[in-house]
Amino acid sequence: MCPSFRATGEEEHSTRGRARLLHEMLAGEVITDGWRSAEVRDALDLCLSCKGCRTDCPVGVDMATYKAEFLHHHYEGRRRPAAHYAMGWLPVWLSAVSRTRAGAVVNALASVGPLAAVAKRLGGIAPERGIPRVARETFSRWWSRRFRDRVRAFVREAKRGERTRVPGAGRESVVLWPDTFTEHLSPAVGRAAVRVLEAAGLAVLLPPTFRMKSPAVMDGVSKAPAGFNVFMPHRRRRVCCGLTYVSTGQLDRARTVLRRTLDLMEPVLDAGLPVVVLEPSCAAALRTDLPELLHDDPRAARLAAAVVTFAEALERHAPAWTPPRLDRPVTGQTHCHQHAVLGDAADRRLREAAGLTGELTGGCCGLAGNFGFEKGHYDISTACAEDQLLPAVRASTADTIVLADGFSCRTQLEQLGGVRGRHVAEVLAEGLGEAPGDVLGKGPGGGPGAGRGRDEERWGRGENRRCGCGRPSRRAARAARPAPGARRPAPPTLRGTPV
Template sequence: AAERSIPRIAPVPLTRSLAGAVAAAPEADVLLWPDTFTNYLSPEAGSAAVRVLRAAGLRVGLPPAAGKVCCGLTYVSTGQLDQARRVMRRTLDALEPAGEAGDGGGDGDGGGGAAPPLVVLEPPCAAALKTDLVELLPDDARAPRVAARVRTLAEALETAAPDWTPPRLDRPVTGQTHCHQHAILGDAAERRLMAKAGLDGQLAAGCCGLAGNFGFERGHYEVSAACAEDQLLPAVRDAPDAAAVVADGYSCRTQLDQLAGVRARHLAELLAEGLPEEGLPEEG
C-alpha cells in the first residue's frame, strides 16, 4: 500500500547483541525466544526483557541454534502449511541436540532437571508455538513438549520468580492486547503484573488492524485503518496525557506509530524503565 512505509530493520539483531552476554542454554533458568519481529525489528524489547528477567533473579539464555528457530507463523497465516511444517520441524531439530525438546522429567517450569521455559515476547509467535505447532505436527512427540514450555513474559515471571516484586510505575496505561493473546493465550498474568507495577487502566480489545502483512498489502489500507479506529485509536486518544502506551505485539506498535504517531512499548520495556540504570552485563 502506498500509504505505508516499510519498518526499519535493526542495525544489530538481538541475538548478536546478546552473544556472550547471556547464560549458556543448559545453565539458564529461562530461554528468551528470538522471534523474527523481536530479533530483527524490535530488539529493544528483547534487551528490556533480559533486564527484567535478571532483576527477578533468573539466569537468561537463548535457545540452541538461536538463528534457526522459528514458530512458522508467517507461513501459517499465509496458508503455506507445508512450508510451516518444514520450518517447525527445523525448529524442533535445532532444539533437540541439547535436550531442549525433551520433557526433561518436569513440566517445563524450570528446576528439577526440567527443560527451561521458553519466554516468547511476541504474542502471535507464542500462540503459534502453543497451538499450530501441535496441530500441524501431530506425529511428532516433541511438539507438545515444546508447546507446554511456552510462556509470555508475565507468565514466566509469575511461575519462575513468584516472589519478585516489579518496580512501581504508578501511572495510567492504555494500548492494545494482541488479538492472538485474546484468542489463544489470555492476558490474566499480564493484568496481574501490571497491577503489581501500579499500571492502572484497561488495554483495548479487538484488533489493531495491521494483522501481520495484511495491512501492508495494496488495497487493504482502508480496512486496516478502520479496524484501528474501532477501539485502539480512540482508546489512545482518550487516555490521559501521562498514560503509558503498551502493546506487546509488534504489529500493534507499528500500527500506532504509522496511524497515530504514537510510540507504544512492550510491557518489558515499560518495566525495565523502572529498574535501576545499568548496562547488559555478562553472565558470570
Template sequence: VRAEPEGRPQGTGTPATGPATRATGTGTGTGPGTPVTLWPDTFTEHLAPETGRAAVRVLEAAGFAVTVPRGPVCCGLTYVSTGRLDRARTVLRRTLDALDASNGTDTTNGTNASGRTGATDHPVLVLVLEPSCAAALRTDLPALLPDDPRAHRLAAAVRTFAETLEEYAPDWRPPRIDRPVAGQTHCHQHAVLGDAADRRLRERAGLTGELSGGCCGLAGNFGFEPGHHDVSVACAEEQLLPSLRGAPEAALIQADGFSCRTQIAQLGGVRARHLAELLDEAL
C-alpha cells in the first residue's frame, strides 16, 4: 500500500501515494483534501497490496487525501479468534499508541499537535478494507479495552470502503460498470457490519445480481488447520460454489474478504476482487 512520500510525513500519517494524481472518473468528489486514514491490515499490506493501491486510486478520484499510519498497527483478530485475549489487549494498546504517534496526539490532555481538542484525537475517518478487521475494531476493540477512551474513538471512526464513499463523498458518482456480479458477502458483514452501503454502491455502478450468503468455509485460519479441509469444502458447497457455477459468463467475481478470495481461487478456479478493485478498473 505504501509508497515513498515526498518530504516529511504530515497530518495523520504517511501519504499513501506521492503527489496526488486524480483519476478522471465520472463526476466530482468532496473536494481535494478530505482526510482518510487507510488501515494497512495484514492481508492487504503483505498478501494483496493490489487491493490497497486500487482503493487509494478510487479514494483520490472521489476527493480524499489518503494517509496510512506511520507505525505497524493490528486489529488483534488473530489473537481474539484463538482465545489469546491478553495478547490481543497488548497488541491493541500498541496499535492505539501507534495511531497517537501518527496523529500527533497528546493523550494526557486530549489535544493534538495542531492544538485541536476533543473527538479529533484519532483520525475522524479510518477506512478498513478487510471486513474481519473492520468488525474486530468496531466491536472487539472497545469490548477488550473498555476503560481506554481511545478504543471507543477508534471504533467509532471505522468505516468500510462503501460506507466511506457513501457518507463522506455522497456526490461522487462511481464509474458505470454495467455487468452482472457474483461472489461472496463476508461473514463479518452478515454478522456485524452489514452490507447495505455495499449494495447501494454496486447498484450505482451498474453491478447487478446478488453475492452469495453463507460462509466461504475458509473462515480465517479454520480451513487451513489439519482435519478441517472436508468441512471447509462442505461449507463452500452450501452456497458459494453453486452460485459461482450458476453465474452468468460475463459476471465479475467480487469478494471483499481475503479468506473468501482465497477459497474462491482454490475451489472455484477464478479470481475474485475487492469492490475497490472493480471500481478502480472502471475509472
C-alpha cells in the first residue's frame, strides 16, 4: 500500500487520491489551471516515487512517472525549488568535488553545525537531516589505482618468468555500473562487488569514459579524428542513469544525460556484455525510465535489457559459483524499486545459498532518494521508516546482519536507527576475506574494505573492526561478534529523542 497514505491516512495522499486529481487536471473542469496547478503539486509532494503502485495497482498506475511528468511541466520555464538543484544535480556537484579532490574539505565544512545549517537552508534540505559524507577516494579512482598496481605486479612477475597469463583473461566479462552513490558516497560497496564477482570467476570492467565514435566539432557536422576524446581528459564523461533528474522532474536534462550515457555505452552494447548495477533505484531507472524517455533510440532498449542486479549477475553468469557460507540471521529492507521493478527472486536464492536467514521488510524506507532530504518531508519520511523497517531492525538480535542494498535505505537506517545497513555484496565479500595472492591485499587499495574512509566506518558494528595494519581483522570480527540471541544495543538518540 502507498507509504504516504499509510503514514498520513489521508485520501489526498493515496495513489487513488492523486490519480483522481491528475484526472481532474487533465479533464480541465474542476481543476482549471492545468500543469500549473498548485493543488496537484501539493498532492504529489508527498509521493515518495517508490513505484509501489506500479505493481500493487491492478491497472498499473505508475505515480512516480506521473509525478516526474507533472513536475517537468509544472516548472517548465520557471525557477524550481532549491532541492531540485541541490539534489537533482547531485551527480554534477559530486563530480566537481571529486575532480577538485575537495571531499575532505566538504566533509569538514559539513561537520560544522552553523555551516551545515546554512548549506541545508540554501539547498532546500530538511534541517533535521545530516549531510552524507563524501568518500575520500571515489570508486573509479580506487579502480584506476588498483589497475595500475595490477599492471605493475604483472610486469614484475612476467619479468621474473613467474606469470605468463594476463589476469582475467579467458573469463566471462561483466560491466560494473559506477552509479553516483557507489562512486562518491559508498565506494566500499563497489569494491566489495568487485571482490565477489571476481571470486565468482568473472572479469569485471567499468564503462568507457570517452566516446569511441568521433564527436562533431565546431561546425557540428565535421567529425574529429577517431579517438580524439581519448587524448582530451577534460572531455571525459561518466555514465549516469539520470535518476536524480527524473525524480525531480527535470526530464530534458535526464534525456541529455541518458543520450550521453548511451553514446558511452555503445561499445558495451555492441559486445553484448551484461551491465551489473548495484544500486536498485539506478537499475530500475535504467530498466524503465530510460526506454520510456528515449523511446526513439533503439540503444535505450538494448541497455535496459543488459541491466542485471548483483544477485542476477551471479546467478546467470556464474551459476557454478557457491557463495561463502555465513549462517547468520538477516533483517533489513528490500528496496522499493527492487520490489516494484526488478524483483528479488535472485536475491532470495543468493541469501539462501549463503545461509542468510530471515525475511526482509517490504514497503519503502521513507528516504526515497531526494524525498526524505527535502525540507518539509522529514516527519513523513520518519513515519514511513517506522512503518516496517525500523521496528524490524529493533526487534532483531545483535548478531543479525542488517541488509539494505539501496544507499537511501542505508542512510535512513544510519540517521534514524543508528545502524549500519550493508549491501549484500559487502556481506559476501567479508565472508570471502582477502583475495589470495591479490596485489589488492598488499597495499592501501587492498581488499573489499580497504581504503574505507572514517565516514564509512562510523556506524560499523563489531565485524567491521580492523586491526592496526588497516586490513579487516577476522579475529577482531570474531571477538566483537555478539553471542547469538543477544539483544541489539540501544541506538543513539536523534535530537535528544530516542528513535
